[in-house]
Amino acid sequence: MSIWNPWHGCHKISPGCKNCYVYRRDSEFGKDSGIVTKTAGFMLPLQMNRQKQYKLQPEEPVYTCMTSDFFIEEADEWRKDAWEMIRERRDLHFIIVTKRIHRFTVSLPQDWGKGYENVAIMCTCENQKQADQRLPVFL
Numbered sequence: 001m002s003i004w005n006p007w008h009g010c011h012k013i014s015p016g017c018k019n020c021y022v023y024r025r026d027s028e029f030g031k032d033s034g035i036v037t038k039t040a041g042f043m044l045p046l047q048m049n050r051q052k053q054y055k056l057q058p059e060e061p062v063y064t065c066m067t068s069d070f071f072i073e074e075a076d077e078w079r080k081d082a083w084e085m086i087r088e089r090r091d092l093h094f095i096i097v098t099k100r101i102h103r104f105t106v107s108l109p110q111d112w113g114k115g116y117e118n119v120a121i122m123c124t125c126e127n128q129k130q131a132d133q134r135l136p137v138f139l
Helices: 021-028 073-088 128-138
Strands: 002-004 062-064 094-098 119-123
Touching (some): 119 128
């Protein structure tokens, strides 16, 4: 499994966030999970190894933003560049899981149309109330 975390940090927005693994793991290191920052791995989809091959290879999906939410407000200014890398690496299959589906249209690329073939957007619904709120937006 490949993981690309272009930014780190999040804000709890629903009951599904109660036992968030990011908060638990960050607390072990004294890190404040509520501070959203661009990561050193931001450019990972375009980075190459010494053999001039991409570090991320198309053999497996790229789980995106597993230590944040791709649609979190603080990342609005970085998301355009992230979309550009996703567009450039059409050989990779990016999986984006979000609780913020209501922000999906924020910063969408102009050529998004009906979506990119190499992107799967998933929306979590931890209980019926969240399903009732998120699924109509998701659909």
